[in-house]
Amino acid sequence: MTDLLADQNPLPSGVDSRLRDHLTFLIEVDQLKTVLRASPLAAADRRENDAEHSWHLALMVMTLAEYADEPIDVGHTMKLVVVHDLIEIYAGDTPIYDTELAASQQEREEAAADRLFGILPEDAGREMRALWDEFEARVTPEARFAKAMDRLQPLLLNWMAKGGTWRTPGVTADDVRARKAVIGEGSEKLWKAALQLIDEGERRGWARS
C-alpha cells in the first residue's frame, strides 16, 4: 500500500499496530471532502462534496425512516449511506447523467474498494466492504431505502436551485423520472413527492419536456 495521506506525516511509532491501521484509514478518508459532486448546495453558491452529501443522507435516513415501505434497521441503513461513496476517493464521482463514465464505473469502483478497504485490519475491511456491496446490490430493505435517500437528496437540492443538474444538456424531465424511479423501491410516499417536484419543475421550465 503506497501513497497514503497518513504517510505524509506518520503516526508516532508507539501507537498499537491494529489501531494504527484504523487511524490510517480514518485519515485517508479525509479525501472524501474533496470529491465534488454535480449538485449545487441550497445554502451556498458552490457544488456539494461527497462527505457533506453522505452526512445529509445519514440525517435523511433518521428523519424519513417512517416513510419506508418495509421495516428498516435505521442504524444499519445509516452505516450504508456513510460508507456508500467512500470508494469515490479513488474512483471519482460518476454524475448520474454521464453515460460514458458510467460504462467503466463498476470496474473502477471495484478496484478502488480493494485498495481503500485494504487499509483496514482484515476483519474490519471485510465488514466495510460488505456494507458497500450491500448498498450496491439493493436487495435488502435497508439498501433500497439508502438508495432512495441517495436519489432524493440531490432532487431536493435541484429543486432549491430551480433546476440544477436537471438542466444538463440533453437531459429531459423523463430522464430525471427514469433515474429517480428507484426511490419508489424504498418508499412509495417519497416517490410520489419526488414526482410532484419533478412535475412542477417541468411545468416551470426547470427541466426540459
Add this chain to the structure above:
Amino acid sequence: MTDLLADQNPLPSGVDSRLRDHLTFLIEVDQLKTVLRASPLAAADRRENDAEHSWHLALMVMTLAEYADEPIDVGHTMKLVVVHDLIEIYAGDTPIYDTELAASQQEREEAAADRLFGILPEDAGREMRALWDEFEARVTPEARFAKAMDRLQPLLLNWMAKGGTWRTPGVTADDVRARKAVIGEGSEKLWKAALQLIDEGERRGWARS
C-alpha cells in the same frame, strides 16, 4: 417560523403536510455545510465544515467502536454524532480554545435547538432534541463515546497539519491535554493514543510546552 431556506422556493402545494415539515427541515440543515470549524483538513488546504466533520465522526464511530470501554449501540451513537452540531446552523461553531464565546455557548445553543427542531413535526422534533440533549449530557455510554470521537477527530487533523489549532496563541500542550481528556471517558485505549500524538507533537514543537 420565518426566514427558512425552503421559503426561498416553496415546495409544491400538493406535498403532504407532515412530509413537507420533514423536507423543510432537511433543506434547512443544508446550512451545516457552510458552518466553518477551526480545524484544517488533512486532504486540502482549507478549513473543515460541520457537515464534513459530522460525517467523519459517524464513520469513526463505526470504525472505532471496538475500542469503547463499555458496550455501545453503534447505530444510536451514529445518530448522536450526525445530530450533535446541527444547532450550530443558528448558534455558530464555538472553537474549543475560545473561552469568551464558550461563556454564552449554552444559552445560544438552547435557543437554536428550539428554533431548529421546531421545524419538524412535534414528535420528530422531540426525538431529535432528545438526541442532542443526550450527546450534551454525556451520561450514556453512547454519548461518552460520541464525545470522544468529537475530540479525537480534530486531533487527527491537527496531527496531519503539524499543529493546526494547537498553535492557537496562548494554547499550550497541557491545555490540549485538558480539553481532550474526555476521550478517556469513552475509551482508555483511544485516550492513550491521543496522548501519544499530543506528547510527540509537543516534542516536535507543534504545541507549546
